[in-house]
Amino acid sequence: MDDVPDGSNELYARLAAFEGRAAVVSGVGKDLVNEPMIRHWCEAMGDANPAYTGPDAIAPATMLQAWTMGGLSGHTGHTGHTGRSDRSDRQSAQDELFALLDGAGCTSVVATDCEQEYFRALRPGDRVTFDAVIESVSPRKTTKLGSGHFVTTRMDIRAGGELAGTHRFRILKYAPVARPEHKRRVARPRPVINRDNAGFWEGVAEHRLLIQRCAGCGTLRFPWLPGCNACGSPEWDTVEASGAGTVYSYVVMHHPPFPAFDPPYAVGLIELAEGVRMVSNVVGVPYDKVRIGMPVQLEFMRAGDEDEESEANEGNAEWELPVFRPAHEGARA
Template structure:
């Protein structure tokens, strides 16, 4: 890498002032109504002079015109041409290489200033050419040390008349080196919080006391889980709870491998447990390898306390030792 502060390097950069960066190049398509329509719809620009001939003539124009800010769009070559090495302007590559020699390998656009000479109309075929106006001395920026490269883009119609000019400025910068993060112990990830609301808060409150409760209708005495405000059997809003015995069997299960969350160990067994009381709930399994879980397996209540603010019921095989 050349020292960007040497006199020779500075002189080579200054020599670019006034040089042609992109030779005059026509856009791929003439100004046309379909592209104008796409543009104004995307920009939510409802000015009628862009699509309504009558409205445009009412303003003294000969017909519809293209939005001024579209001038760049008419000269864009499209994605395929923009990535082909043989289509890249040689002078632009030469300047890019010179800036890279000084370590200015990153780029960000900073500002653009247009001057419009006349409105474009359908049928106009626009060309673009670009010259370097100046390259600044090295500046210190929040992104890193860099140089502002100012160019002038000139847009012409098919007869060579200028329709617009654009002053365009880029910051070519040397990315600032970030200090290596200090080594420190990463805090353990918290298990995702349950969505607690007035209808289920009682259940999580009981879980924090290591009590597995089931909501019971105060009128018809039917049990229900998940909790809800109204009995699905009789429609009553009255309810109380009973404490489950903590026994049941595996009604169904899945083994989760992905996506992974740092608070869990994988593979993770998620089971649908049917309690002896008849209700079912979704919990994790403990004390068993995923390949050993079976439908109908008898299970007993266990408890998970992942952090001081959360306790959740889990189930382990009835013949497994308590943790």
């Protein structure tokens, strides 16, 4: 990532003038911190920490931003930086900034990272309030996606008037690089195989999906780990998965483009019949038809081709990947 000349010092001066401007003033969480949302979060994350249940429960610290989100209907009743309470104006400083970036050709956006700091535990019944400010706008940068500006927004989140934490969210507003009309075929990258997961990939080569089982407490685990995260035992054996599962969650990948893949495509978090979850591609169905709860069945997909014309493919003989297709389509192992 490199700095590039803005082409107009005046443009960056206008962008930098947004630093310090309020994006949200006196925002109020739509719901009190509550046990059902904490439970849903912990179930989704697989976090069974007892601190999140019972009469003295606290909310997971990483839920900090969740209590500020407006959902599909958005927020109403709090003021934006102009002081008006209409919902359309609450983030008008950001709207103005983004309009200026759009006008400069930076019409695409991608989230790059977030940072959180925690100062006070949130508990069921807390009413969350928040303010947000445009903290920084970077000079124009060149990335593989294109050239543009990083915009960082800081949100200060309070409960009972006391600072509970801060949330910094950074995006890149950029002008996308023109994609070549003809792309050279590039092999799918091979998985990284090490001493901890070699047995898994040996099973895949034999068209067997193996799950680790702790020899101490019997807990199944995936992905493969050197020890049990339930009892700490380093001893284990394996069980073979039946191949049946459901889509627990999924995302549709659009960016960044990679020559070995053809976005958009679906990546699913598959809950196997045995109870563990794994990340894999959902194939045999259009990406926009994948649904949470969809029954799927394991199959093994051949990848790599030593005939492909790329230096990266040299010696890249065919190998196998576990993927899932809708169960009604049938498995083709």
